[in-house]
Amino acid sequence: MTSASHYSLLVVDDEPDLRTLYELTLLREGYDVETAATVEDAWARLKDRTYSAVITDMRLPDGTGLDLLRRLDDAGRREKAIMITAFASPENAVEALKAGAYDYLTKPVDLKQFRTVVASALGRPSMVPAPSAAASSAVPAPPSARGSVRSAAPAVLVTGGSGTLDRMAGASQTMQQVRSLIDKVARSMAPVLVQGESGTGKELVARSIHEVSARRAQPFIAVNCGAIPEQLLEAEFFGYRKGAFTGATEDREGFFQAARGGTLFLDEIGDLPLSMQSKLLRVIQERAVRPVGAVVETPIDVRIVSATHKDLAAEVQAGRFRQDLYYRLNVIQIRVPALRERLEDLPLICERVLERIAQDAEVWPPPRLTHAALSHLSRYAFPGNVRELENLLHRAVALSGGEWIDQADLALPDTVFHETGLHDLETTAVGASADVAVAAPVAAGGEPPAQALPNDLAAYLDAVERDILIRALERHRFNRTAAGASLGLSLRQMRYRMARLGVMVAEHGVAVEPDEP
Numbered sequence: 001m002t003s004a005s006h007y008s009l010l011v012v013d014d015e016p017d018l019r020t021l022y023e024l025t026l027l028r029e030g031y032d033v034e035t036a037a038t039v040e041d042a043w044a045r046l047k048d049r050t051y052s053a054v055i056t057d058m059r060l061p062d063g064t065g066l067d068l069l070r071r072l073d074d075a076g077r078r079e080k081a082i083m084i085t086a087f088a089s090p091e092n093a094v095e096a097l098k099a100g101a102y103d104y105l106t107k108p109v110d111l112k113q114f115r116t117v118v119a120s121a122l123g124r125p126s127m128v129p130a131p132s133a134a135a136s137s138a139v140p141a142p143p144s145a146r147g148s149v150r151s152a153a154p155a156v157l158v159t160g161g162s163g164t165l166d167r168m169a170g171a172s173q174t175m176q177q178v179r180s181l182i183d184k185v186a187r188s189m190a191p192v193l194v195q196g197e198s199g200t201g202k203e204l205v206a207r208s209i210h211e212v213s214a215r216r217a218q219p220f221i222a223v224n225c226g227a228i229p230e231q232l233l234e235a236e237f238f239g240y241r242k243g244a245f246t247g248a249t250e251d252r253e254g255f256f257q258a259a260r261g262g263t264l265f266l267d268e269i270g271d272l273p274l275s276m277q278s279k280l281l282r283v284i285q286e287r288a289v290r291p292v293g294a295v296v297e298t299p300i301d302v303r304i305v306s307a308t309h310k311d312l313a314a315e316v317q318a319g320r321f322r323q324d325l326y327y328r329l330n331v332i333q334i335r336v337p338a339l340r341e342r343l344e345d346l347p348l349i350c351e352r353v354l355e356r357i358a359q360d361a362e363v364w365p366p367p368r369l370t371h372a373a374l375s376h377l378s379r380y381a382f383p384g385n386v387r388e389l390e391n392l393l394h395r396a397v398a399l400s401g402g403e404w405i406d407q408a409d410l411a412l413p414d415t416v417f418h419e420t421g422l423h424d425l426e427t428t429a430v431g432a433s434a435d436v437a438v439a440a441p442v443a444a445g446g447e448p449p450a451q452a453l454p455n456d457l458a459a460y461l462d463a464v465e466r467d468i469l470i471r472a473l474e475r476h477r478f479n480r481t482a483a484g485a486s487l488g489l490s491l492r493q494m495r496y497r498m499a500r501l502g503v504m505v506a507e508h509g510v511a512v513e514p515d516e517p
């Protein structure tokens with residue numbers, strides 16, 4: 001494990017007493033520490049060398065901590081930034097997180113929390129004491145997660161790792177935006193609110209944020225807030241002490257403790273009763289939990305990602321959701337579009353889902369959709385979104401019993417269709433995988449069904465080629481030589497094609513530059 005002295009920190013504060021206090025606290029932790037009193041002073045030091053993290057006060061004599069943050073971002077610097085803000089100005093904290101700060105601390109700074117936040121920013125194990133022996137296992141420091149990604153600012157990022165982001169198929173512009181937001185927010189502690197209809201992939205987004213972040217070696221705990229009886233919520237969230245109530249025969253951890261150092265995903269946050277909302281708000285503000293029956297609070301280092309299919313702003317208006325909690329959770333919002341809003345993703349998603357179904361059933365090759373079946377699907381509104389599509393394809397695979405799935409196997413009544421889908425799909429199929437968008441079986445004794453024609457052949461072929469390059473790179477762990485060889489290309493040819501199509505291998509994945517407008 002990297003020793004603390006390998007981390008260098010820059011502390012920026014104009015008050016000499018506070019500067020010294022932070023400096024001593026960090027030196028005692030074993031870090032290398034340098035200090036600066038102004039934005040210019042800090043920038044001069046940053047020009048000379050790089051640091052592991054910069055801890056800066058918001059108000060500085062010649063500007064603000066936000067100015068420093070923006071300079072770091074503009075220069076593509078990799079230093080994590082921690083902002084110290086005045087207690088009464090939560091909006092500054094939100095601003096800092098939006099500007100890319102890893103985390104913030106409010107004055108007067110609690111030194112225990114200070115140490116925890118710094119350790120967390122550096123990807124070191126949290127120094128927070130575990131509340132019970134069972135939970136005290138040391139966690140390994142995760143490898144630095146970001147590498148070159150920060151300066152690359154890609155529009156699409158497909159990471160390696162355990163592959164949740166790979167699981168998320170779709171090359172539509174809205175999905176590219178979702179992926180690029182995931183990459184961006186994964187760098188900080190900022191709370192994220194994922195909004196979208198049921199089954200759109202909100203949990204997939206939350207998992208991806210965790211897996212792209214430096215927390216990925218720590219737990220990801222997903223909680224469905226709507227599924228827990230109200231009277232059990234507090235004990236489930238915060239844990240309890242032995243004897244706290246009848247039946248509490250031993251200490252038990254809650255979701256917050258289980259997610260220590262990692263990410264807590266609060267699904268259907270809009271279903272949380274008001275009484276629990278205020279308790280959650282307190283934990284988020286204090287960054288400490290008090291198990292039921294415990295006397296003291298325990299500091300906790302957990303990143304919160306929440307999700308809802310409801311319009312939370314409207315819930316606030318209606319008095320069903322606390323405005324202050326909404327404000328805290330909604331620092332960054334990611335909206336996952338409904339499937340019918342990104343029909344151009346349908347071929348790719350179908351292909352990915354069919355591959356998964358085939359893998360689970362241990363059959364190969366995966367079943368494929370005939371053009372007629374795909375056109376038919378594209379006219380369906382999918383009220384249950386990708387989850388509904390998955391169920392439908394499961395059923396269709398069972399009904400078809402072969403390699404090809406035809407329209408009849410979908411078993412969808414004609415009444416549920418609208419007229420526009422086929423046209424949408426035909427004119428926007430750019431980015432679809434060649435297999436699904438173009439393949440069609442020759443029906444027994446008949447002509448192959450008519451195929452959709454792209455309206456911009458060059459762009460269509462580029463999109464197909466880009467998709468194939470990305471998938472080959474993913475399959476070969478981002479090794480260009482191996483990926484190229486699998487496609488019959490030399491490394492030189494592979495490099496040329498990647499450069500032409502703007503596909504880059506970043507430290508932990510593949511980045512695709514957006515097309516020129």
Ligand SMILES: Nc1ncnc2c1ncn2[C@@H]1O[C@H](COP(=O)(O)OP(=O)(O)OP(=O)(O)O)[C@@H](O)[C@H]1O
Pocket residue numbers: 167168169170196197198199200201202203204205267309349352353386387390
């Ligand atoms: N872009 C995608 N590509 C492939 N599969 C996807 C995609 N989006 C979602 N899925 C799959 O669809 C299913 C539903 O996704 P998920 O559970 O993330 O949705 P959700 O919005 O959280 O649903 P709910 O609102 O019901 O909690 C999952 O099996 C997921 O893997």
